[in-house]
Amino acid sequence: MDSGDMKHLVLVKFKEGISIQEIVEGMESLASKLEYVKAFEWGQDVGSEELLRQGFTYVFTLTFGSPEDFMAYSSHPSHLEFAGKFMAAIEKVIVFDYTPGFMKSSEEKLA
Amino acid sequence: MDSGDMKHLVLVKFKEGISIQEIVEGMESLASKLEYVKAFEWGQDVGSEELLRQGFTYVFTLTFGSPEDFMAYSSHPSHLEFAGKFMAAIEKVIVFDYTPGFMKSSEEKLA
Numbered sequence: 049m050d051s052g053d054m055k056h057l058v059l060v061k062f063k064e065g066i067s068i069q070e071i072v073e074g075m076e077s078l079a080s081k082l083e084y085v086k087a088f089e090w091g092q093d094v095g096s097e098e099l100l101r102q103g104f105t106y107v108f109t110l111t112f113g114s115p116e117d118f119m120a121y122s123s124h125p126s127h128l129e130f131a132g133k134f135m136a137a138i139e140k141v142i143v144f145d146y147t148p149g150f151m152k153s154s155e156e157k158l159a
Numbered sequence: 160m161d162s163g164d165m166k167h168l169v170l171v172k173f174k175e176g177i178s179i180q181e182i183v184e185g186m187e188s189l190a191s192k193l194e195y196v197k198a199f200e201w202g203q204d205v206g207s208e209e210l211l212r213q214g215f216t217y218v219f220t221l222t223f224g225s226p227e228d229f230m231a232y233s234s235h236p237s238h239l240e241f242a243g244k245f246m247a248a249i250e251k252v253i254v255f256d257y258t259p260g261f262m263k264s265s266e267e268k269l270a
Contacts, residue, residue: 055202057218059170059255072260091166091257094226100254107168107255115205142253143211144170144218146202149183 053086054118056110057144061103066137068106075108078130084121087111103140118145164197165229167221168255172214177248179217186219189241195232198222214251229256 062068072090079088089109093101112118121127135141173179183201190199200220204212223229232238246252 054205059253090260092260094165094256094258096254096256100252102253104253104255107257141211142170142213142215143207144215145205145207146218147205148200148202 052114052147054112054115054145054147056112056118057146058108058110059104059142059144060106060108061139061141062105062137063139071134071137072106074130074133078126079110081126082121082124084112084117084124085110086113086117104142163225163258165223165226165256165258167223167229168257169219169221170215170253170255171217171219172250172252173216173248174250182245182248183217185241185244189237190221193232193235193237195223195228195235196221197224197228215253 062071075090076088079085087110091107093105093107110121112121173182186201187199190196198221202218204216204218221232223232
């Protein structure tokens with residue numbers, strides 16, 4: 049994690065009947081193919097309180113080395129093609145872009 | 160990132176007039192103090208589309224080595240005390256707990 053990093057967080061609820069595996073594999077393939085993507089992580093909810101989770105079931109986080117790399121990714125034809133399929137598969141979504149402000153790892157414990 | 164890791168993601172919109180710096184520092188202090196917390200990251204939105212961001216402005220991500228560590232953190236008196244202050248400071252929140260399913264780093268590029 050470098051100081052110029054930017055993260056693109058996508059929280060979604062998929063429509064019923066959608067092949068989620070296909071979507072996840074598509075995103076993995078996209079993240080692997082496009083060099084602008086520095087890191088990719090996804091996760092499925094493992095039991096947050098329903099009230100606090102508000103129906104969201106999957107999270108995807110993409111890390112970029114700079115805002116420029118994120119822009120290059122966003123406008124890449126392969127991303128645009130995938131984004132069309134993705135948006136058609138979801139019931140609701142929240143997108144949140146940020147620069148990580150602080151990290152603790154077990155190697156740099158302060159206390 | 161080990162295979163047993165669990166992440167606790169909190170997306171918030173703070174109330175107006177709140178000292179956000181105080182809250183962030185409080186969470187940093189808590190994450191540093193409690194050994195159950197393996198990693199801590201926070202970020203402020205840097206300009207996602209308002210429609211897709213839905214008013215959320217800050218994200219906090221805590222990483223734990225196991226669900227048991229997360230439970231120990233959740234029920235720790237220092238966390239409970241902080242959680243009270245935190246919940247009083249926010250207008251809305253989404254909490255999402257997951258086990259990371261896949262990671263790409265620049266060292267293990269597939270393409």
